[in-house]
Amino acid sequence: MKATKKSMLLLLALIFTMSLVLAACGGNNQSTSGSTNSNSGSDSSNASDNGGDAAADLDFVELTFTYPGTKQKDHDRIMEEINSYLKEKINASIDIQPIEWGQWDQKVNLMIASREPMDIYFTAAWSNYSVNVSKGAFLALDDLLANTEAGQSIVNSLDPAFLEGSKINGKNYGIPTNKELASGGGVVYRSDIAEELGLDFSNVKTIHDLGPILEQVKQAKPEMIPLFALPGDFVNAHFLANWDFLGDNNIPGVIRKDRDDTTVKPRFEYPEYMENLRTARKYFLAGYINADATTTTLSSQDALKNGNVFMTVQPLKPGKDAELASATGLIGKLQQLELTERTIATSETAGSMLAISSTSANPERALMFINLLHSDKYLNNLLNFGLENEHYTRNGEIISPTEKQGDYAPGAAWMFGSQFLNYVWDSEDPQKWEQFREFNNAGHPSPALGFTFNSEPVKTEVAAVVNIRQEYDDALETGSVDPEEIVPQYIAKLKAAGLDKIIEEKQRQFDEFLANK
Template identity: 35%
Template sequence: MKKTKKIVASLLALTMAFGLTACGASGGDGGSAAGGSDSGAAATTDSGSTETTQSDSGAASGDIVKLVVWGNGSADTADCEAVAEAVSKITREKIGVEIELVRGQDAEQIQLALTSGEPIDLLCYNNISGQFNTVVNNNWAYPLDDLLEQYGQGAKEFINPYDLDACRYNGVLYALPNQKDTSRAAGFAMRKDICDELGIEVPEFGTYEEMHDILVKVHEAHPEMYPLVPTWAQGGMQTTLPEDPLGDSLGVLEDARESSTTVVNEAETKGFQDFCKMMWQWNQEGLIMPDATTTTENALLSSNGFAMFENWKPGKELEVYKGNGKEVYFMKIHGPIKHTAIPNGNSWCIPYCSKHPEEAMKLWNLMYTDPEISNLFINGIEGKHWVYTDDSHTMIKSPDGVDPNASGYSSMDWAWPNQQITPVWEGAEDPDLWTKLNEFNNSGVPSPAMGFTWDSSAVMNEVTACNNVVAQYKTALLWGSIDPDENIPKYIEELKAAGIDDIIAEKQKQLDAFLASK
């Protein structure tokens, strides 16, 4: 497996180096069309709208068009096929398309598919590092302004214009925000069974010191457990630092809740350095999973993990339960904030390699507006993956005898266009969950840079060099795996040698221009 991954990585590096244009040009501005002459390609006008130069659409001729949809989360192939056929029964009649559904592709697989021109018509880009910025900087996404106007009017009714603007790059629309949390609070999720057993009272808001005391208590009572584990494999962490990453975290606003618009090197900030020193201390005390940065496991609370860093929103407790099979308490470190990467994160695009962008937008529109289609994509097949709790059809649960973590089709409602037209899962304890989620979203403190999208094309070499340095140091520092007193100075020195100051200067220039234009 390791050998295979190395081969995949090598192929990816080669394709990126030679800038294959089957599904996007290398570098350049986010509004230019991909090279090549595949049918269905589009020319981008000066205003960012698109003109279809040749259509491969079968809808006009009465033929059924097949759309390939790549979603996030794990699912068995047979279950994906069953869901795709159930959706296709509806869409063949409504919009003249049928569906092939793929889920569970990792970042390497997605990027290799995009650079090699594999036909994909709708893609959730959640697993790609850098997400929206990576997609548009590589010209992998199809401009949406005209398509949305022609085929997405229903979707527009659901989308907050403020969040829609976060999906623009140089004024051009390349994604649509999922109807998920567009504000974000952050803190810790910890297992309810262990807290109840040890009499641990979990406050709604707390401090790192309080979390430290909880971890120590668990470690003493259960030395066989890992007190703190990654949120996902290989050191995944939903950081509690209240930064605005300004796209790629190579130059950030240190605190998105404050009015300062000065772009700084994250590694040089007090918040980052204090956090790394705290995690080093916790690691020395045995409070952190030893192989946190290298584990290939997800859902670590389901085995012998106690707590993890996690974002919070209304209904998050149930979401964690569905992913880990454990009920949790949350302790928040900070309240809800908004920055551009939240609404445009975990969202979808129409890749340039799509030969059917019009039909893709029609399907996307149905994913926002048709409750049956949305429910199928999100929750799967009634009777197999879920059942209604009663005749009101407002809440659902797993069928008797079916483990929600082993049903063959994981439910990741936030990773699909519109969870808010689907039933609420039993355990959310609130049929008004979607109303409360919208109230939470509206309560977020916006970053002063909200709506800003970073264009790294002028400093691409520096970005690549700095990302290599980040890969060497950042995750290890965040998890306390290496001594911060020794390694943060090295990290800063190597970032500077790689060109971080040039990146920050360019990002500051763009941010200043954006703010002046508002």
């Protein structure tokens, strides 16, 4: 029976990825129309459900949207172009407000707690999705998806696996990005420096094997940070440790994505949890990790862009190194190295979403904007890459950077709508989307694929343990404190706050899910 279920999951994954490729091909061969934007010369999709005469029937509204990222030098210039275009398409403007990665969780928590007016939030399984749903921060979108043109367009463009896999208690509170389904973990490093120093990666199979490499970099390049770490994206990140948090990475209770065991346990009951923390501590004490790892507000992308970082931990997919190289001005100087088995899990179906805030005064128009990011090739690429002939030049679907490309390089295409509308940089493989299909086919399906924990029955305990995790996780997982001393204190606090009750409720819901598959 288990083998049959696993085979079915693999078959579903194959069907899913084939549909993505077909959707990508369709999106890349849409008929084009001349844009009213005199600076672009780019195509705009005729597939948009909300444009032309329809916009004239709508009252003008102003929308707001926030996501984790660095405000670009040409942000305001691009916003002018976006809003000129949106006025024509949906009679709206939008104020896009990036928040630095290191401040994201704290600022969003304050915004939600104070009921600050906002229309669209970026959210994800690793970014308090379930926690914020339990707080009433996001609207349930099922009626909008079913009963509006924009909603139906989104539903038709996404494989059902995305919308099914990101539901909480049977409802959708976020619109997933149309992107890769499988996931792998590893590192991206400066290949030019590795070549200069003659570094040998042949014996590096896990993050625990990186010590000799990092030591050579430290000795030869004392001005560089051998391994840049930041809270949440290091040794115990879900993509590197292969944790399946069953819907929200901030709520305790996991299984392993790369195994078949369905027993929900706290991470500390797995021996690899402490092994990872010990490695982080070892690297920190050796000076391989940035001293401000627990407090830095830089993203790993921005750290690479600064030019003084040799290596970062990354969730990997085909061409991740080339994407980062284009975003950081390091074209031809980055290479990726996989250190985990590839997996397929709900953390990927819910790994990048746009949610409509429960404080939004215009949820239908917000959904229209999200739909444009899924259907309008011109708007999608304008938001992601800036202006044609200013930030890039284009030859069909292939784009090349100009001298001004660094003035607008948010590196956030995986957050916005459909990646299959994206142009491909000339430094990337032109067969990038075909490689995505092959990547997805090689993934090991998690036993929990399609399951998302509903934290409502234990929301009081969840709120308490999330606060405790914020107190301990960053310091432990970046190696800034001794795990032998701190982890026992951490466990005691988690248990006192109701950890066992959360695990019990997660297991109950998960068992029910498995029984009904």
